[in-house]
């Protein structure tokens with residue numbers, strides 16, 4: 001993983017200063033010098049909280065739109081975001097950049113408009129339908145499915161039990177894998193079961209999970225059934241009478257660009273911080289919630305600069321919104337040389353618990369690959385997202401050690417309790433930044449019984465205003481501390497878990513490997529934190545004290561490594577790693 005060595009602040013300021021001699025009109029003002037202010041000083045210009053009520057309104061706006069990259073609901077959503085950010089000064093104030101990046105000039109976009117599935121024979125019965133497009137059962141049309149040119153009446157058959165040609169097939173297997181087979185066999189309609197999905201069983205008999213089919217320009221209409229609809233159809237089939245269905249589906253395919261939004265609070269020479277939230281997918285929690293918090297953070301700090309007299313920060317803050325993974329890859333590519341940290345906000349509004357449930361929702365920060373892959377100590381267990389329970393990766397050497405995840409856990413806990421981190425699993429917008437060598441973490445809430453289904457719609461049990469506010473407050477304290485203060489709040493958060501964590505690791509037997517791996521990791525992570533803070537901030541007494549605590553923990557672990565290595569008679573090598 002090659003990455004440009006981090007330029008020292010003094011070095012970076014020089015060439016830009018030269019540039020300012022005769023700047024063209026739209027060049028941004030030169031970055032400010034690093035100004036070291038004590039913790040809490042940022043409250044002169046910024047509230048500690050995002051406007052969570054306004055964020056929830058945005059969730060409501062996005063919830064009513066089935067956002068697929070580049071389709072009309074997606075474009076409307078991007079327009080709404082843009083107008084909100086413009087309202088906070090982005091794109092009008094030259095300290096607040098607002099731009100669109102085009103990911104695909106000419107994509108085929110897809111939008112579900114309406115659909116219905118009825119039994120005609122033996123007895124008329126409406127099973128599933130949605131119209132208009134924001135209706136609850138809108139996920140019954142699998143993404144990419146062709147529509148029908150008027151209602152289709154077809155016989156129902158079970159997969160493999162009869163010739164599927166011209167019929168509606170109750171398919172075995174997942175849409176992603178089986179659709180093409182049924183298309184080639186000439187099926188007219190492909191019906192897929194609710195539980196036939198990578199995410200595992202749905203939590204409710206009425207839940208209709210969304211999914212994708214690679215239909216291209218032709219193929220059967222592809223519908224997803226709820227468990228109760230599938231059960232009803234099998235009941236009818238097993239009665240032995242012919243079952244005739246009427247299917248209607250209306251979709252809009254267009255050609256057009258796929259864009260993403262980039263907003264930047266321009267700041268000084270310290271490494272930048274980025275918040276990413278994917279806009280696509282139809283969920284309120286996944287991920288209108290993350291988009292709403294990212295927009296609210298940008299508004300909070302943008303408005304403070306545009307209207308509140310706040311000075312430029314010591315580093316730039318970036319907010320990007322677009323298609324999952326693709327927009328993060330684009331941002332990592334464009335900003336890799338100036339970014340220090342990246343945070344993915346994905347599913348951040350669901351209330352924790354309930355404790356009574358078998359799988360209560362946890363408030364989580366996903367770590368980058370680190371020794372917690374093997375020795376978790378006080379770090380929480382996997383999220384349950386990965387079927388096998390963990391990533392199965394026992395190596396972390398390709399990820400830059402960073403205390404970002406610990407910082408987020410501590411400051412989110414201060415904002416509202418119960419947050420924990422868990423080992424790396426992947427699968428969201430933090431991954432492209434890791435691949436680009438930029439330390440990143442994922443802030444999310446999981447497990448989620450509505451995950452990727454028709455149940456993921458706005459409502460207090462799905463996305464709560466208080467939980468959006470909590471994530472906003474935790475992230476805002478990172479931005480305030482590293483943007484306008486001496487970073488002490490962040491450094492203290494970084495140091496906080498280590499005293500207890502070292503004790504736990506020291507009790508592991510045999511402890512050598514764990515202590516060696518973690519001490520080597522922590523030494524490098526402390527360096528990374530120091531360069532994130534910048535020399536000026538790192539020198540401020542409160543920040544320096546916290547940094548010393550981190551280094552102290554690394555030394556204790558190093559001693560433990562040595563002691564256990566000698567104890568196990570394996571002599572000399574300190575700070576093992578994988």
Ligand SMILES: [Zn+2]
Pocket residue numbers: 278281286287346347
């Ligand atoms: Zn998501």
